[in-house]
Amino acid sequence: MVRLKIFRYDPGLSIGPYYEEVFVPKTENMRVLDALNLAYETMKHGSLAHRWFCGTKKCGECAISVNGKPVLACWEAVSDDMTCEPLSNFPIIRDLVVDTENYERDVIMKLRPWMERRSVPLFPEKVGHEKMRAAHALSKCIECNVCSAAIPVEGVTPARVKYAAGVGTAALVRFTRFLLDPRDETDRRQLAKAEGMRPFPKFAVLRGVCPQGINILDQAILPANRVLFPSEAEGDVEDGGEPAIFIRASHWSAFVRLEARVRSALIEAGVLSRVAIPTLSEAYDLIESFEVGPEKSSGVAAPL
């Protein structure tokens, strides 16, 4: 049997969050998604919210956290004991479903993740394999947001989660795919400046987290930093594997990965206050309005 401990929460209701324990029979080659679908059938009210579409690592819809690690549920093999939670760093809609639409619209699309040409190229256009290799590697991205959930964010505000370097990992990967494409003629240095991008932190955990096999640190972050921020491109690689804590603000709630220094600064400033929620080891309420600390030193970002 597989034991699932499934996070249940509807932010619109006063009850919860809580975990529901479900046992399902284990089968050969079983994936986490198979177990969740079986669990859905056996749950009392049949009300579990979880998202998936293709079942074959193509659409990126099924990303959740299993035992603290962001994965694609349709691809990850089951283990005997699994805690299933919504993807970290994104607001929870219900149970295992998070809202990635705002991130897509407000961050990713502003970085113009498409190719722009000033003139119509000759057809067929010959581009050497070597020149396309770097961009091609990143074009495997299925936009699952697993990588954005794997690393600490910069901070939190009453309005939102502030993603690493102002954009988060998935947006950086899609931006870099075109930054490294010799055919693209967008002034991406200017665009990065206009959108307030900063040197992307170098987290080792990004070397192995992408289900599509992209080595995000070496194939996206380091090349992007070298082009956009050459003076700060090199330097130490941090681990980045902070556990996620549950944060409840008035307009959103989410599991959020915060660096220990950022969390301490927020607690010290009275912005985060610990709340006792049974079964959650660390849960905090985010105060609605607060004094803004210096962004660099405290990681507390300005509210919108």
Ligand code: SF4
């Ligand atoms: S880079 Fe990989 S982990 Fe990140 S969004 Fe794309 S496919 Fe998902």
Ligand code: FES
């Ligand atoms: S259901 Fe499409 S990637 Fe998992």
